[in-house]
Amino acid sequence: MRTKLIAGNWKSYKTLAETEQFFAAFENLRSELSSCTAEIALMVPFPYLVSAEAASKKIGFLSGAQNCSAFGMGAYTGEVSAAMLSSIGINICIVGHSERRTIFNETNETLRSKVSELLSNNITPVFCVGESLEQRTNEEQFIFIASQLNEGLFHLDAASFSKLIIAYEPIWAIGTGLNATPEQANEMHQYIRNLISKKYSPEIANQCRILYGGSMKPSNCKELLSMNEIDGGLIGGASLDADSFFQIIKSIN
Numbered sequence: 001m002r003t004k005l006i007a008g009n010w011k012s013y014k015t016l017a018e019t020e021q022f023f024a025a026f027e028n029l030r031s032e033l034s035s036c037t038a039e040i041a042l043m044v045p046f047p048y049l050v051s052a053e054a055a056s057k058k059i060g061f062l063s064g065a066q067n068c069s070a071f072g073m074g075a076y077t078g079e080v081s082a083a084m085l086s087s088i089g090i091n092i093c094i095v096g097h098s099e100r101r102t103i104f105n106e107t108n109e110t111l112r113s114k115v116s117e118l119l120s121n122n123i124t125p126v127f128c129v130g131e132s133l134e135q136r137t138n139e140e141q142f143i144f145i146a147s148q149l150n151e152g153l154f155h156l157d158a159a160s161f162s163k164l165i166i167a168y169e170p171i172w173a174i175g176t177g178l179n180a181t182p183e184q185a186n187e188m189h190q191y192i193r194n195l196i197s198k199k200y201s202p203e204i205a206n207q208c209r210i211l212y213g214g215s216m217k218p219s220n221c222k223e224l225l226s227m228n229e230i231d232g233g234l235i236g237g238a239s240l241d242a243d244s245f246f247q248i249i250k251s252i253n
């Protein structure tokens with residue numbers, strides 16, 4: 001059995017005061033959270049990581065970042081290294097979100113370095129893949145996802161690969177309100193798991209967690225999260241509001 005993971009991706013939203021309000025709301029829900037069988041993570045913006053880490057620890061959330069440098073410590077002005085994240089207790093970090101790939105031109109080569117930096121600092125990478133609307137319309141989604149995995153992850157040895165999480169986030173579903181249907185998402189997750197099985201082993205494929213992301217919200221999470229290939233969610237918009245994020249968490253039980 002794979003433990004479900006509900007991960008909130010705040011992107012570039014919220015002030016420090018709003019961040020504190022969000023965590024305060026969850027502190028009040030602490031007793032309700034104790035019965036939750038899922039792991040919960042929040043990926044907050046860099047400036048709030050230190051305070052969010054302390055607050056997350058109190059309520060049993062994993063502490064997450066949204067990005068890290070492809071380099072180690074060094075003369076890289078403006079970059080935040082995986083070693084720094086590790087030193088403040090960060091457990092998990094998104095890599096290769098489609099916004100980073102498209103707006104900030106991150107290539108699979110860059111992402112390979114980021115994954116290595118994270119793994120060598122004991123931080124779990126959440127590696128994002130996902131096709132554009134045009135690719136889905138042209139029925140190129142499977143070949144494209146295979147190329148992202150081949151170029152971004154499948155150079156890893158089995159021991160390293162076993163430590164990471166994959167998130168399938170179709171670009172056409174991110175922030176659009178238009179989620180993939182549970183069947184579409186499940187089909188892609190199954191496809192990804194088969195690729196992992198062929199590349200590594202059925203055991204490694206079976207234990208690899210694959211999250212779905214793209215307009216997951218309280219009204220559609222139950223259907224998506226009940227699919228047998230969907231091991232959790234990477235949630236953008238609906239993670240910004242404590243109540244809607246809590247509703248998604250509760251839907252797991």
Ligand code: PGA
Nearest residue numbers: 174175214215235236237
């Ligand atoms: P969304 O974003 O839930 O707002 O669609 C998901 C993501 O970008 O990770």
